[in-house]
Structure formats: C-alpha cells, structure tokens
Amino acid sequence: MRAKYERLLDYLAETDDWVTAGELADRLGVTTRSVRSYVTSVKTAAKPLDVITSSTSGYRLNREAYASFVTDLRTRDSESGSPRERVHSVIRALGDAPSGLDVYDLAVSLYVSESTMEADLRKAKILIEEAGLSLARRGSVVSLAGSELNRRRLLSRIFRDESAQGFLDLENIQREFASGDLGANLGAFKSDLLAMLDGEGYFVNEYSINNVLLHVAIAVDRVSKEQSIGPAEERPASETIREIAERLDGLIRAHFGTALSVRELTYLSVLLTTRVLTPGHDQPTETVASTYLADADLAEMRRIVRLASEEYLVDLDDDDFIVRLSLHIRNLVARAQENSYSRNPMTRSIKGSYPMIYELAVFIASQIQRSEDITINDDEIAYIALHVGSHLERQNLREERVTCAIVCPNYYDMHVMLRDKLEAELGSELQVDVVITRADVDWAALSSDIVVTTIQAPTARDNVVVIQPFLTATDFEAVRRAIATVRRHRRRMQIKDELLQYFDERLFWRNLTAPSEAVMIRTLGDSMRALGVIDESYVEGAIERERMSSTAFTDTIAVPHAMVMSASRTAIAIVVNETPMAWGENRVNVIALIAFSESGRKAFQDVFDQLVEVFSDRDDLQRIVKRASDFPSFIDELVHVMDT
Incomplete structure (x- = not known):
C-alpha cells in the first residue's frame, strides 16, 4: 500500500490543480475505488497532517503538510523498527563482523521473532548477491563472504536507497557517521577538497561529489575497524591518479586523523576522476586536448559529432564542445565498464522539457555504445544532453525576443524608470518597441506581442499584462508568463500546418x-x-x-x-x-x-x-x-x- 499511495502523491505533486479520481485511476492503472482507498491510507498515515484535500472537483495536495509528511516518512524509514531499516541493519552488522553473527542473537538485538529474522535474511540475501557477495551460513551463524571492496559498495548502495530518490546530500552522510568525529568533520573536508581540486584546474560535478564523500567516509570508518581493501593492485596508477591520491591522503589525515593504504587512496582517486572531475579549467582548448586526450579518442568523437550534426541538422562542429564532451565520455566509459553509473537528478526534467536535445544525446550515446561495447543508462544520457544543450545555448539557438509596448501615462519620468527596470530584468527576452505616455490609448492599433500597462485596458486581451507603476516581483513574474505564452504560441503557429x-x-x-x-x-x-x-x-x-x-x-x-x-x-x-x-x-x-x-x-x-x-x-x-x-x-x- 505504501508504494501505491506514494505513486498517487507523486502524481498529485506535479500540479497545483484539482485532479479527479478518474484521472488518477487512469494514471495509476487502478479503479477509482482503489484511488479512494489510497487517499484514505495517506490520510491515516499522515495524521494529524491534512495532506490531501478532497472536494467534488477531485483531490489536491496541501503542499506544506505534504512536505512535513515526506520528512516524517523518511524519519520512520530510518528508525530501527521499520522492515527496510531492519534489513539494512542486518547488513551493516554482518559487515562489521568478519566471523559472522548468530541469527538468534540478531533477532533479540532487533526485537523481532526468529521467523521475522529469517524473512529479513532472505531479503538481505538479494541485496548481498547483487553486490557480488554471498551470505554464508553454518548452523545458526551467518556471515558475509566476498571482497572488502564489494562490501563497501553494498554499504554505499543501502545508504543511497535510504536517501531521498537515491540522491545524496551532505547532511544525510554526516548523520550516518555522527557517532564519532567523522560526520562532524565531513563538511570542512568537502570544502578543502573542493578548494584543492579547483586549485588543480578541475571542473567539479557537484551532483556526484557527495557520492565520493560517502565512499571516503566508508573507507575511513572501515579502516578504523581494521577492514582494509588489501594491498595495491599490480596495475600501476597514472600520474594524475598518484597526484590526486597524494593530496587526498593529506586531507584525510588532517581532517580524520586516519592513514589510508595506497590502494584505498588510489580507489578513491579513481572514483573522483571518473565521476566528479573534468580537467582543463581555465586552460585553452588545444592544451586540454593535447594533455588529456588521445588522438584516437578525439578523432572518434569528431566522427560521432559529425554524424549527429548531419542527422539532426544542428551545428555541433566546435572544438571546445568536442573536447569537453570527449573528456566526459572518457569518464563515462570508465564508469560503464565498472557498471557504476553516475546518477543525475535532472534526468526527468531534461527528458520532458528538452526532448530534441535529449534525442541528440541518445544518438551520441548509441554511437558510443557500439564503439565501446558498453551500456549507457538514462542518467548518463542526460549528462550528455547537458553538454549538448549548453553548446546550443551558447549558439543562441533561441526564439527571437518578444516585442513589447509599454503603456504608462506621463507623470514626471515614471515611464522611463519603468522601461529601464523592465529592460534591466528582462532585456534578453524582451524588446520594447513603443512607449505610450497618454491615457487615451488606441489599444487596437498596438501590434506588439505583449502590452505592459499601468492602466486597465477597456476590453480583455490575452496579451495585456497590467502591472503596478512601481514594479514588484509579482509583476515581473506576470510579464515572464506572458513572454512564455507568446513564445509557446509562436512556436505552435510556425509548425501547425506542417505538423497536421x-x-x-x-x-x-x-x-x-x-x-x-x-x-x-x-x-x-x-x-x-x-x-x-x-x-x-x-x-x-x-x-x-x-x-x-x-x-x-x-x-x-x-x-x-x-x-x-x-x-x-x-x-x-x-x-x-x-x-x-x-x-x-x-x-x-x-x-x-x-x-x-x-x-x-x-x-x-x-x-x-x-x-x-x-x-x-x-x-x-x-x-x-x-x-x-x-x-x-x-x-x-x-x-x-x-x-x-
């Protein structure tokens, strides 16, 4: 029931309007009776919060109550008594006990029956095996079998599962490791890490860095419990990895008082370089290409970009774009080969708001998949779309500015101030082509896309925005909405006949x-x-x-x-x-x-x-x-x- 009513809440959260039971039933693939049942379940679970308002028009979320309810749900999930947290607690306990744990003792410590504990172990086994580990059992003693590296990946996985939508924020990581100084020092460590990386000339992906911080925290915590990932691998690390590892070592010693092994530091440095860092900040494109990219990789990216440009009739032939995208793809390939993808909180919005840009990214990803024999998921495609979209944005492939007539009866220089404020705030979107300072306006003669006026028009017109003489934030938003409406209508009119x-x-x-x-x-x-x-x-x-x-x-x-x-x-x-x-x-x-x-x-x-x-x-x-x-x-x- 929890999973079902969460889908209902997600759908209601997408709109501020009333949503009928029939529409919800269609969207969820259930009957209207089931919808009423889900609503009742939400109201029961949320008491005393009034999360959903019901009326003859349907259902609508109360935003403040909904936000409090979501916070409350996360708190409940983090409590040791919830089924999911019990499973996670079992996994954590097994990870800290190399020699294993007694099933009966586990049941007692978690205040559950032996049959409940056996059910929890079956659920834990699924997660354990997905991480490349196995659940060994001898009599009543169960233990984890597998590498320390996979144990850490499992810990990272269950932590992400507990986070909202699988995305990490610093506060949650600090809360997880709050028992010692580790959590308290993570904030300062992150600040110094970012400063160090910026000083070394790296672009930093803020969406992914907290994931690496989690791995750092897990590494420090595990090493303090004498659980190391073992000796260094035979394959030598690159000079870049060695340099980052050396600086990372200094930061970890300074903030946490812990010395990690060469392999630990190398592993964390590889995570940084493949998930978070792109070199070449403030360096010329030619220097970045010659320093960080192989000629063959750059040539392959030029081929792919040329194909995309020809297929979709866009201009992607730009050295800076190709080099930056090549650096990103190099890291993407490394992640994909390890089946360790970066999550992207913007995937859904990019896909829905910019379908053509996303489609270009899919085309590029398909070419990379074939040439590298890897799989690229939606989150990684969305990161490619960010590169493509940023490049097209810089090319100013945008609609022309919307024309505007200002109607502001003359009183000192009020019309001048009004125009100056509008152009300062919306100049990149709005072109003022006429300012009328008379009160007797020939409204029918105004041919601008929108009319911004301090007086009421005698007849209602969709393109007229009535504002205060002294512009407020609400006025600016009203003008923005009018600009968006004009652009939307303009786009539709341009291709309506062609589409039909x-x-x-x-x-x-x-x-x-x-x-x-x-x-x-x-x-x-x-x-x-x-x-x-x-x-x-x-x-x-x-x-x-x-x-x-x-x-x-x-x-x-x-x-x-x-x-x-x-x-x-x-x-x-x-x-x-x-x-x-x-x-x-x-x-x-x-x-x-x-x-x-x-x-x-x-x-x-x-x-x-x-x-x-x-x-x-x-x-x-x-x-x-x-x-x-x-x-x-x-x-x-x-x-x-x-x-x-």
Missing part, C-alpha cells in the same frame, strides 16, 4: 492496446509498412531505440522512432487512449510512432519538440482524449489546443 499534414486517417487509432512497447511499435509499424511509408528495418530500429531509453518523454506521451530518416515520406501513426498504457516507467495516453524522410530532416527538430509539448499539457491532453472520438475530431481538437 503528417497525420493520416489510416494511421489513427482510438483505444488501441498492446501488451508491451515492442508490440505496439510493431502494430503501428505494420500499418505504416502497408502504406509504403517505412520498411521492416525502420520498425526494428525503433524497437532498438526504445531499448536504449524510453521514448515516454513525459507522463502523457511516448514518441517511438528510429534514429535514421529512411521513410519514403514523413508520417505519424498515432494512438489516443482513454486508459493509459504502461510505457517504460510511465503510463501514457498517447503513442505516436514518427517516421521521417530524408526531405523532412529540417522539420524534425521542431515537429518532435512540438508534438511532445502539445501532449504534455495535462488539460490539453484530457481535452483531446475526451473529445477525439475519431480522426476528424482529433484534428479539430489538436488545432484548438495549438491555437490557444
């Missing part, structure tokens, strides 16, 4: 189901093949692309496609379902198999992003799902939501 011509009544389905993503892709692909749009290789390519990373870019739409543009013509086969279908980790109402032709290459980026954007809006989606009973009504509703 790709739909075909013969490639439209209402309430079409399939047992899996692959079956759905084949079903839609067969229809496209019958019309001569694509061949079998395109269908297989779409399934292969789906295996790499789910094409459910949001919770509402999946956009399966191949990474080649080999269709005879550009077309979209689309399914609109009242009941969502499981797709990857999401449940989607819309599935759109896209096939692009070579001649449609230029439109690919805009159409792809626009399709995801249109169906990502919950209200627009619900309107289309409810009203699009056939193909003509689907087109009517699609045009309506794109025009608004």
Whole structure:
C-alpha cells in the first residue's frame, strides 16, 4: 500500500490543480475505488497532517503538510523498527563482523521473532548477491563472504536507497557517521577538497561529489575497524591518479586523523576522476586536448559529432564542445565498464522539457555504445544532453525576443524608470518597441506581442499584462508568463500546418492496446509498412531505440522512432487512449510512432519538440482524449489546443 499511495502523491505533486479520481485511476492503472482507498491510507498515515484535500472537483495536495509528511516518512524509514531499516541493519552488522553473527542473537538485538529474522535474511540475501557477495551460513551463524571492496559498495548502495530518490546530500552522510568525529568533520573536508581540486584546474560535478564523500567516509570508518581493501593492485596508477591520491591522503589525515593504504587512496582517486572531475579549467582548448586526450579518442568523437550534426541538422562542429564532451565520455566509459553509473537528478526534467536535445544525446550515446561495447543508462544520457544543450545555448539557438509596448501615462519620468527596470530584468527576452505616455490609448492599433500597462485596458486581451507603476516581483513574474505564452504560441503557429499534414486517417487509432512497447511499435509499424511509408528495418530500429531509453518523454506521451530518416515520406501513426498504457516507467495516453524522410530532416527538430509539448499539457491532453472520438475530431481538437 505504501508504494501505491506514494505513486498517487507523486502524481498529485506535479500540479497545483484539482485532479479527479478518474484521472488518477487512469494514471495509476487502478479503479477509482482503489484511488479512494489510497487517499484514505495517506490520510491515516499522515495524521494529524491534512495532506490531501478532497472536494467534488477531485483531490489536491496541501503542499506544506505534504512536505512535513515526506520528512516524517523518511524519519520512520530510518528508525530501527521499520522492515527496510531492519534489513539494512542486518547488513551493516554482518559487515562489521568478519566471523559472522548468530541469527538468534540478531533477532533479540532487533526485537523481532526468529521467523521475522529469517524473512529479513532472505531479503538481505538479494541485496548481498547483487553486490557480488554471498551470505554464508553454518548452523545458526551467518556471515558475509566476498571482497572488502564489494562490501563497501553494498554499504554505499543501502545508504543511497535510504536517501531521498537515491540522491545524496551532505547532511544525510554526516548523520550516518555522527557517532564519532567523522560526520562532524565531513563538511570542512568537502570544502578543502573542493578548494584543492579547483586549485588543480578541475571542473567539479557537484551532483556526484557527495557520492565520493560517502565512499571516503566508508573507507575511513572501515579502516578504523581494521577492514582494509588489501594491498595495491599490480596495475600501476597514472600520474594524475598518484597526484590526486597524494593530496587526498593529506586531507584525510588532517581532517580524520586516519592513514589510508595506497590502494584505498588510489580507489578513491579513481572514483573522483571518473565521476566528479573534468580537467582543463581555465586552460585553452588545444592544451586540454593535447594533455588529456588521445588522438584516437578525439578523432572518434569528431566522427560521432559529425554524424549527429548531419542527422539532426544542428551545428555541433566546435572544438571546445568536442573536447569537453570527449573528456566526459572518457569518464563515462570508465564508469560503464565498472557498471557504476553516475546518477543525475535532472534526468526527468531534461527528458520532458528538452526532448530534441535529449534525442541528440541518445544518438551520441548509441554511437558510443557500439564503439565501446558498453551500456549507457538514462542518467548518463542526460549528462550528455547537458553538454549538448549548453553548446546550443551558447549558439543562441533561441526564439527571437518578444516585442513589447509599454503603456504608462506621463507623470514626471515614471515611464522611463519603468522601461529601464523592465529592460534591466528582462532585456534578453524582451524588446520594447513603443512607449505610450497618454491615457487615451488606441489599444487596437498596438501590434506588439505583449502590452505592459499601468492602466486597465477597456476590453480583455490575452496579451495585456497590467502591472503596478512601481514594479514588484509579482509583476515581473506576470510579464515572464506572458513572454512564455507568446513564445509557446509562436512556436505552435510556425509548425501547425506542417505538423497536421503528417497525420493520416489510416494511421489513427482510438483505444488501441498492446501488451508491451515492442508490440505496439510493431502494430503501428505494420500499418505504416502497408502504406509504403517505412520498411521492416525502420520498425526494428525503433524497437532498438526504445531499448536504449524510453521514448515516454513525459507522463502523457511516448514518441517511438528510429534514429535514421529512411521513410519514403514523413508520417505519424498515432494512438489516443482513454486508459493509459504502461510505457517504460510511465503510463501514457498517447503513442505516436514518427517516421521521417530524408526531405523532412529540417522539420524534425521542431515537429518532435512540438508534438511532445502539445501532449504534455495535462488539460490539453484530457481535452483531446475526451473529445477525439475519431480522426476528424482529433484534428479539430489538436488545432484548438495549438491555437490557444
């Protein structure tokens, strides 16, 4: 029940609006009766907090109460009496007892029955074996069997499982090791470590450094208990690793009073260089390339970037971008070979907000997978997307600035101050093309994208923003929302006609189901093949692309496609379902198999992003799902939501 109502809370947390029981039932794949049961369970578990408000409009979260409830849940999970924490406590205890522990003594120490302890050991065994260890048993004595390195990886794993969403923050690590001076000194150690790395000319990935801090804390704690990972490996460390290890040794001795072995320091230094550090901060691109990259690696990255540029018609031919991405990929390959990926807290938002950039990253990742014979997961793809997105941002591949008319009746120089403040705050997004200082305004003659006015317009207009004479934070946010609305409408109008011509009544389905993503892709692909749009290789390519990373870019739409543009013509086969279908980790109402032709290459980026954007809006989606009973009504509703 806990897992089920957490999914309900996650969905409610995505919106401030009321959500009906029917919508929640569709999203969770259950009945409305089950939804009511989950809501009741939340209210019972959260007492006296009023987490969910119910009304005839549906359900809505009370944000403050929800935040307190989440904190309370984490506290409960960390208490020794919870089932998960008991399993973790058993693993920790076994890790600290090389000779093993008596099952009956364990049961007594955790205040559970012997049968409960046996059940906990079965659960622990799964985690233990996943870490490359085994659970040995002789009579009533159980022990861990395997390397110290794998024991540490297991400790790291269970700690991450206890953290919110699997991501680490310094406070949680400090709390875990609070019994001695280790936890108290971690903050100062991190500050000195960052200063040292910055001084050595490294870029630091702040999203990953706390993971390495956890490994440092585990190493110091284990060594203090005389649990070392053993002698140094025969393979010599690089000069870079040796230098970082030497400096790390000094910091660990200074902050924790502990001397780690050469292998311990080498292991931690490898973690730093493959997960956290990128060299070349404040160094010329040519120097970075010649110092840190092999010619063959750089040549391979140039090949991949050239392919991506040709396939998606973007300009990625930039030495700085290629060198920085090559350094990142070098570390990614090292992580993948160890099956030790970096987690990325932005994966979901990048995938949903920038589907085209994410798709470029998927293409690059697919080429790397083939050349290096590795697997790259969604989190690592999202890091590649950050590199791609940052480069495209620097190229200013953005919409043009929104034009603005200011209406501010003359009173001293108030209109001047108003314009100065707007341009100072929003100058990169807003272009003021007229300032009207009269009160008798010809509103119909104003042709700017938006009108910012200190007086009320006589008739309601969507593009008019009424503000205070002295701008407040609320006013700035209102103008930003208006800018976003204009840009959204502009993008939609630019490609509406183009998008609509790709739909075909013969490639439209209402309430079409399939047992899996692959079956759905084949079903839609067969229809496209019958019309001569694509061949079998395109269908297989779409399934292969789906295996790499789910094409459910949001919770509402999946956009399966191949990474080649080999269709005879550009077309979209689309399914609109009242009941969502499981797709990857999401449940989607819309599935759109896209096939692009070579001649449609230029439109690919805009159409792809626009399709995801249109169906990502919950209200627009619900309107289309409810009203699009056939193909003509689907087109009517699609045009309506794109025009608004």
